[in-house]
Amino acid sequence: MSKQQAPVNKNDVVEVTIEDLTHDGAGVAKVDGYALFIPKALPGERLKAKVVKVKKGYGFGRVLNMIEASPDRVEAPCPVFNQCGGCQFQHMSYDAQLRYKQKQVQDVLERIGKITAVTVRPTIGMNEPWRYRNKAQVPVGEREGGLIAGFYQERSHRIIDMDECMIQHEENDKVIRQVKELARELGIRGYDEEKHRGTLRHVVARYGKNTGEIMVVLITRGEELPHKKTLIERIHTAIPHVKSIVQNVNPKRTNVIFGDKTKVLWGEEYIYDTIGDIKFAISARSFYQVNPEQTKVLYDQALEFANLTGSETVIDAYCGIGTISLFLAQQAKHVYGVEIVPEAISDAKRNARLNGFDNVQFAVGEAEKVMPWWYAQGVRADVIVVDPPRKGCDEALLKTILNMKPDRVVYVSCNPATLARDLRVFEDGGYETKDVQPVDMFPWTTHVECVAWLSR
Numbered sequence: 414m415s416k417q418q419a420p421v422n423k424n425d426v427v428e429v430t431i432e433d434l435t436h437d438g439a440g441v442a443k444v445d446g447y448a449l450f451i452p453k454a455l456p457g458e459r460l461k462a463k464v465v466k467v468k469k470g471y472g473f474g475r476v477l478n479m480i481e482a483s484p485d486r487v488e489a490p491c492p493v494f495n496q497c498g499g500c501q502f503q504h505m506s507y508d509a510q511l512r513y514k515q516k517q518v519q520d521v522l523e524r525i526g527k528i529t530a531v532t533v534r535p536t537i538g539m540n541e542p543w544r545y546r547n548k549a550q551v552p553v554g555e556r557e558g559g560l561i562a563g564f565y566q567e568r569s570h571r572i573i574d575m576d577e578c579m580i581q582h583e584e585n586d587k588v589i590r591q592v593k594e595l596a597r598e599l600g601i602r603g604y605d606e607e608k609h610r611g612t613l614r615h616v617v618a619r620y621g622k623n624t625g626e627i628m629v630v631l632i633t634r635g636e637e638l639p640h641k642k643t644l645i646e647r648i649h650t651a652i653p654h655v656k657s658i659v660q661n662v663n664p665k666r667t668n669v670i671f672g673d674k675t676k677v678l679w680g681e682e683y684i685y686d687t688i689g690d691i692k693f694a695i696s697a698r699s700f701y702q703v704n705p706e707q708t709k710v711l712y713d714q715a716l717e718f719a720n721l722t723g724s725e726t727v728i729d730a731y732c733g734i735g736t737i738s739l740f741l742a743q744q745a746k747h748v749y750g751v752e753i754v755p756e757a758i759s760d761a762k763r764n765a766r767l768n769g770f771d772n773v774q775f776a777v778g779e780a781e782k783v784m785p786w787w788y789a790q791g792v793r794a795d796v797i798v799v800d801p802p803r804k805g806c807d808e809a810l811l812k813t814i815l816n817m818k819p820d821r822v823v824y825v826s827c828n829p830a831t832l833a834r835d836l837r838v839f840e841d842g843g844y845e846t847k848d849v850q851p852v853d854m855f856p857w858t859t860h861v862e863c864v865a866w867l868s869r
């Protein structure tokens with residue numbers, strides 16, 4: 414449909430019914446077949462919307478007034494829900510979110526993967542879906558001469574000063590508040606993104622929920638950190654559970670948070686956390702799931718789907734710091750892990766030693782290159798687990814898995830669309846998708862995590 418043919422014009426007011434949600438959580442309405450995306454509107458709702466943008470084939474609207482609200486609608490509990498881009502679903506009951514996530518996976522499997530024989534299981538949610546995050550990454554700036562730290566306003570880089578986040582663990586909120594206060598007192602300057610001036614760019618707090626250990630990371634524009642000694646001393650006096658204070662230097666004009674250089678200012682290089690019976694060392698830059706409670710649920714589900722008896726050889730592709738690998742190693746004969754980030758692999762090896770596993774081995778590299786090499790060396794696996802980033806598995810990797818012919822494949826996915834695409838490749842290669850289990854790792858956001866398994 415061309416722009417001229419769009420049945421609405423900018424600033425028109427239209428009465429619509431919301432039919433669905435987009436993957437980023439906006440309501441979808443149709444006006445004579447033309448899709449109008451309306452943020453913060455829920456399926457089933459009848460409302461008046463103002464058209465704010467008209468594009469070829471689709472447009473955007475804003476809710477003007479509600480005619481009939483959805484029974485799933487609730488008052489967003491967070492006072493900054495409408496300004497902050499962090500959560501998208503606080504206007505929807507938790508129950509409805511879980512149902513929606515299940516439906517979204519089901520729809521995408523059918524639409525993209527042409528997989529119709531599987532009924533996606535109901536999403537496993539949290540009993541207490543607030544305060545779940547174990548990591549806070551807070552941007553720091555300056556406003557009228559004072560240091561501020563909070564969050565970026567939705568779709569912008571304007572920092573809103575803020576002391577509390579309802580999905581963040583209280584300990585992390587406390588750490589951020591205290592560091593902010595100390596930095597203000599000592600006159601440390603917040604970073605000015607436009608002028609590329611100032612000192613402190615981000616404060617990152619990491620909390621080992623099951624050990625109580627805290628890490629504070631100060632990300633600075635240059636090496637220099639004024640009043641460093643006093644700051645460090647006051648941080649660890651004010652926050653008794655701090656085990657590690659780290660500085661990371663990021664001199665670039667970029668919105669990537671971390672720079673290349675990291676140094677320990679005080680205490681340890683790592684904090685520890687446990688998932689089930691396994692202990693993990695976490696460094697400032699390690700990837701570690703942010704919702705520890707649901708991580709246990711997810712990994713237990715992956716382990717259940719792997720159905721190990723102790724005699725199997727298992728490959729964990731995209732293994733990060735070896736979290737899933739070590740979970741699998743509890744019940745397998747031998748586990749191979751592969752991961753592209755060298756630091757993550759040294760963490761994985763350390764974690765294996767820390768827990769006394771001698772049946773795991775890790776390799777650094779692209780899974781799509783290392784797996785064919787393993788295959789050429791004669792490595793075969795009974796079970797292969799993959800946990801790729803959002804873009805899903807590389808084609809070469811999928812091909813190698815099909816060549817290796819494992820009995821089972823367990824697929825952990827943070828993106829239902831690429832999961833569906835890859836499951837289709839497995840189905841065409843002689844596998845059958847048996848179960849798909851969504852696990853809610855990120856309540857109040859649109860993110861959907863799943864674990865699926867296939868049998869040959």
Ligand code: SAH
Nearest residue numbers: 731732733736752753754779780800801802
């Ligand atoms: N299984 C881990 C990590 C999953 S995140 C956990 O649960 O903690 C996905 C991981 O894939 C990241 O650690 C990322 O660095 C890694 N990765 C991305 N592309 C890769 C590739 N081509 N080959 C191997 N690993 C890759």
